[in-house]
Amino acid sequence: MGPDPTLFEERHLKYISVLGKGNFGSVELCRYDPLGDSTGELVAVKRLQHSSAEHQHDFEKEISILRSLHHDFVVAYRGVCYSQGEEDAGASSGQRRLHLVMEYLPSGCLRNYLQKNKERLDHKKLLLYAWQVCKGMDYLGSQRYIHRDLAARNILVENENRVKIGDFGLAKILPQGKEYYVVQEPGQSPIFWYAPESLSDCIFSPESDVWSFGVVLYELFTYGSRSHSPTEEFLRLIGPSNPPLVVYHLFKLLKKNKRLPMPAGCPIEVFVLMQSCWSFLPCQRPRFCTLAPQIEVLRDSCCK
Numbered sequence: 267m268g269p270d271p272t273l274f275e276e277r278h279l280k281y282i283s284v285l286g287k288g289n290f291g292s293v294e295l296c297r298y299d300p301l302g303d304s305t306g307e308l309v310a311v312k313r314l315q316h317s318s319a320e321h322q323h324d325f326e327k328e329i330s331i332l333r334s335l336h337h338d339f340v341v342a343y344r345g346v347c348y349s350q351g352e353e354d355a356g357a358s359s360g361q362r363r364l365h366l367v368m369e370y371l372p373s374g375c376l377r378n379y380l381q382k383n384k385e386r387l388d389h390k391k392l393l394l395y396a397w398q399v400c401k402g403m404d405y406l407g408s409q410r411y412i413h414r415d416l417a418a419r420n421i422l423v424e425n426e427n428r429v430k431i432g433d434f435g436l437a438k439i440l441p442q443g444k445e446y447y448v449v450q451e452p453g454q455s456p457i458f459w460y461a462p463e464s465l466s467d468c469i470f471s472p473e474s475d476v477w478s479f480g481v482v483l484y485e486l487f488t489y490g491s492r493s494h495s496p497t498e499e500f501l502r503l504i505g506p507s508n509p510p511l512v513v514y515h516l517f518k519l520l521k522k523n524k525r526l527p528m529p530a531g532c533p534i535e536v537f538v539l540m541q542s543c544w545s546f547l548p549c550q551r552p553r554f555c556t557l558a559p560q561i562e563v564l565r566d567s568c569c570k
């Protein structure tokens with residue numbers, strides 16, 4: 267029984283830069299370099315910022331979720347790293363801190379990738395990414411996980427022919443016998459990616475993930491545009507209103523069947539698919555297992 271390849275020693279993790287801030291944590295680019303000659307692999311290391319007991323518990327759940335997922339279109343778990351906290355003089359703070367080690371994808375998140383490569387990404391390619399996210403989400407659902415934060419900013423680019431779902435910081439597992447999950451505090455919520463039932467009752471389900479997938483389709487066909495982002499478009503529809511009421515106005519608008527507009531140049535069949543994901547009633551939305559073959563058909567028929 268050789269050494270455990272999923273156990274990373276803090277002393278060999280060389281900090282390079284901050285990749286971004288997730289929910290309650292930050293993710294750093296590091297090189298795991300046990301030989302000390304800079305030939306080690308690059309990894310993404312997620313550390314908790316304010317390690318309250320509750321955040322620590324949620325973090326441990328996030329780690330166990332990621333450890334259990336093995337799929338081509340889901341960011342890969344590499345292991346964990348235990349670090350001895352700074353030994354405060356006197357205080358017995360020797361408790362070990364846990365860090366999540368994931369694969370590092372150098373091409374970054376899909377939203378930035380779309381903006382930078384807009385000119386050379388045709389509709390066929392956008393539908394390939396959409397299909398891969400669908401397959402990844404179908405796998406997630408088969409493990410009874412809900413992602414709750416599906417958005418182009420949370421999808422990573424492996425290469426121009428492969429994307430992976432990332433950031434499981436808000437993911438939940440569906441309790442046995444229940445088909446949806448109610449969260450207590452919405453927290454800093456990406457409300458413009460949220461289904462109506464999530465806005466009004468904090469209800470999350472595979473069907474609310476499908477709603478968010480519709481918004482990802484919209485982001486794909488607007489090439490991650492900032493000026494036509496879901497946030498900008500919905501704020502334009504809502505008009506000026508003070509922040510606490512935005513959720514209420516957004517819900518009212520969705521209730522009246524107002525939706526994001528068709529992206530410029532988007533094939534009508536793709537827009538129809540997007541809109542089906544935005545059915546007000548969760549039961550009327552397609553499932554990821556039926557969306558994937560529909561996207562395949564569109565991919566094969568679309569010329570550009």
Ligand SMILES: CC(C)(Nc1nc(-c2c[nH]c3ncc(Cl)cc23)ncc1F)C(=O)NCC(F)(F)F
Pocket residue numbers: 285286287288292293310341368369370371372373374375419420421422431432433
């Ligand atoms: C919070 C964090 C760090 N943000 C970013 N990660 C990466 C980024 C770039 N390459 C990466 N390889 C692995 C990981 Cl976990 C992140 C990155 N690039 C830019 C980011 F803002 C992240 O986790 N975003 C969700 C993800 F994009 F990963 F789905």
